Amino acid sequence: MHCRVCDSTNLEFAINLGSQPWCNHFLKSEEIGKEPFYPLHVLYCHNCGTVQLDYTVKKEIMFGDHTYLSGVTRSLSEHFKNVAYEVDSRFFKDTQGKSVLDIGSNDGTQLKHFKALGYDVLGVESSKTTAKIANEAGIVTLNDFFNLDIVKKLDRKFHIINAAGVFFHLEELHSVTEGIREALRHDGVFVVQFLYMKCIIENLAFDQIYHEHLLYYNLNTIEVLLNRHGLSMFDAYLSPIHGGSIIAYVTHKGKKEPSDRLQAMRQAEIDEKSNELSTYLEFAQRIQQMKTENLVYLQQAKQQGKQVFGFGAPVKGNTMLNYFGVGTEYINCLVEKNELRRGLYSPGMHIPIVIEGELQELPDIYYVLAWNFKKEILSNNQHLIKKGVEFYFPVNPKDT
Template structure:
């Protein structure tokens, strides 16, 4: 295999999470036991330091249609509003006829906030269901896989290009990055929002490793990719969203100097050896210890006769459940808000999903798989905590 970023052949396995199903393939009852399994291994590139999966589940399988909706979670929508307002106030507040392109625009949640600020918006979304929802909500959305060919068809340039939680998904990585360079105005800003691998390691959030996430970036490694395509990051900040994400501001190479905070974050990666193999090998050992600790906790709770429900059915939760081997032997059901997951089962472990409003009884323990929205979950469920229901967070993210 060649490195997805720099084409080097000098790669080494750093983390092996075994054979797992594609974790966004929530199952209908008749599909249980029929789901395919794929290797889930993280490789380290000795040339550029990028960590990445060695196996690609085809994008048409993973992104042609799925049940994830950005708008379900209030704190994510609030985060997107903040991003839109920051981009506008910093770069384009007095600009006429301003425009934004969102790659992997999902149900249009991010673009709605740009619409409020007066932008002409366009989303490109590969999932049929979510693109349809966005268009119905008045957010113009092209149902397609974004790449250079799509940009050439559109034949227009944008003030802002946004990619939130999508840049690590890309099978056509170089075509997409070249497409961004081509579609970005000379004075434009590309806003790239991605899970920060440094923070994933610190949080021990290994569940954020799954087949949709082909690459895991630090600042050092994403800049290798951007520079290769004539783009350059000039500023970045860490947001607490999803346990720690980078909001990176990018433009054409040579246009803007790196900010002080970007340079500080780069230096921190060097100081803390964030892009070295030894860090990832230690990460793998800590994942094993975490597995033992969680299985001990769950087994003791069951021995005490406690009823355990999963809180949320996020895609990443399936990495954890499958790697730990946690199914209905420990957890009765997964409680969800997202109506698109009604009546479905988790891939691999086959835990039934129940919509929150339809619960007939409450558990003694909520095993929180949607841990990245910890603050919102605890705030919304204080009444249950007051009743004595325990909320157990297998991952406890540090604040950004």
Template sequence: MACRVCDGRDVELFLDLTDQPHCNRLIPPELADRREPHFPLRAGFCHDCTLVQIDHTIPKESMFSDYPYVSGTTKTLVEHFRQTAARLVERYGLGPQDLVVDIGSNDGTWLRQYEPFGLRRCGVEPASNVVELARAAGVPTVNRFFNAETAELVRAQDGPASLITAAGVFFHLEELHSVVKGIVTLLKPDGVFVVQAIYLGGMIENTAFDQIYHEHLCYYTLRSLEQLFARHGLEVFDVSVVPVHGGSLEAHVGFPGAHPVSDAVRRMRADEEARGYGTFETYLGFAENVRRLQSALLDLLERMHAEGKTVHAYGAPAKGATLLNAFGIGPRLVQYAAEKNPLKFGRLIPGARIPIVEEGSVPAPDAYLVLAWNFIDEFLARERRYLENGGAFIVPVPELKVITAADLPKAA
């Protein structure tokens, strides 16, 4: 395969998570007796530019034109966007004259956080069902995929952007180079593109293999991200790791010379080199850690099943479908998935075929398998009474552990 960033041909596979269905194409009950399409889910490493990527692309129109994920259902994420918006407004001195454009804006959760500052806002989102939610909340939203053509349209409509953002979407991009060309087109000469993407370094350190799925085509380090932007005349001038989603890379990108390059960029380059993120052996070790986790989790679930204990999934996130399907976990070991998002109620997790039910609609199990482990602190606070009544949380990532009431901090 050709590398998605540098077009090099030296991409070597290191992890095969088996053929899997599209993780967010939830199964309605009337199709429960049909096998959905499955596609290879394999990760590879480019020896030329160090980008980690999957080798099979499901067309974006199939994955994103109708979408069951909405940003606003998780308090942790809403608060993260509120704090990030305030930080960016202050840092770059933004005001009512400035335009902020959010790529993959979903239900407008991030853009809503700019309302107190009076910024002009424009979301770009391909999923028509969540565009309706955004517009109902007062967020102007263009119902299109973001690319070079869409950027021209937005610029003609609203003018150039002082700030362009993309959170949790940048690794989704099938039209990767067209998207970056669009950012170049839309950005003011001194404007800033701020991207937040799950950090490959965090994935490695946490064995967070479940963040690999068909929607996520690329997995970035600073080094591979810089290679992409350099091809289009942009540079990363600041970088950090923010805690959301188990560790996300936040890169601030602009035209060369428009902003001074921070010491944080040089420090992260050196840290990535020291940790071996540019060597293939690191990823072979990552794959071995995944197999060890698989063995430990299956042993635990089989033991609980033999003891007659019930286990439900806590949430039905996309990453959960990766874990369940890669490890061969279905309704024999995990009977239900409890969800807050009404777009998912009554459906089945693809592949695994575990029924998704509304939280509280079925009796609580002996233990919950926490698939959205990146929000574990929020869940522990919400479910303290469940744990105090003898329940347990099985947290598979970053390492397998079982949390009970004995592990909770004492109530104030």
């Protein structure tokens, strides 16, 4: 295998999460037990330091249609609003005819906030269901996979290009990055929002490793990719969204000097050995220990006769459930807001999904799979906590 970023063949096995189903394929009853399983292994590149999966589930399988909706969670929409306002006020507030392209635009939540600021908006979204939802909401969305060919067909340039939570998904990594360079105005800003691997390790959030996430970036490693395509990061900050994400500002190489805070974050990665193999091997050991501790907790709850429901049915939760081997013998159901998952079952462990408003009874424990919205969950459910329902967070991020 060649490194997805730098083409090196000097790769080493780092983390083994076994064989798992594609975790965004929530199952109909007739599909239970028929879902395919794929290797979920993380490799480390000794040349550029990028960690990445060794197996690619084809993008047409994973992203042609799925049930994830970014507009379901209030705190995520609020985050997208803040990003739009910051980018606009900092770079383009008084610009006439300003435009934004969103790659992997989902249901249009991010673009709605840009549209409210007067932008001409365009989304490119591969999932037909979510693209339809966006178009029906008045957000012009092209249902396709973004790449250089799409850019050539569009034949236009944008003030802002946004990619939130998609840059680690890319099977056509270099075509997409080249397409971004080509579609970005000479004075444009590419806003790339990505899970920060440094935080994944700190939070022990191994469930954020799944087949849709082909790559896991730190600042140092994503800059190798950007520089290869004539792009350069000039500023970045750490947001608490999803347990720790980088919001980075990128433009054409040589246009802007890196900020002091970006330089400081780069140095912190060096000081903390964030891009060294030893850090990932230690992470793998901690994941194994976490499995043991969680199984003990769930077994004790079962022995005590307690009912446990999963809180949320996020994609990443299926990595955790499958790696731990936790099914209906421990967790009765997964309680979810997203109507697109009504009546479905989790891949691999086959736990039924129940829509939140249709619960017949309360559990003793909510095993919180949607831990990345901890603050919102605890705030919204104080009435249940007062009734004695325990909210258990298998991953406990610092500030979400």
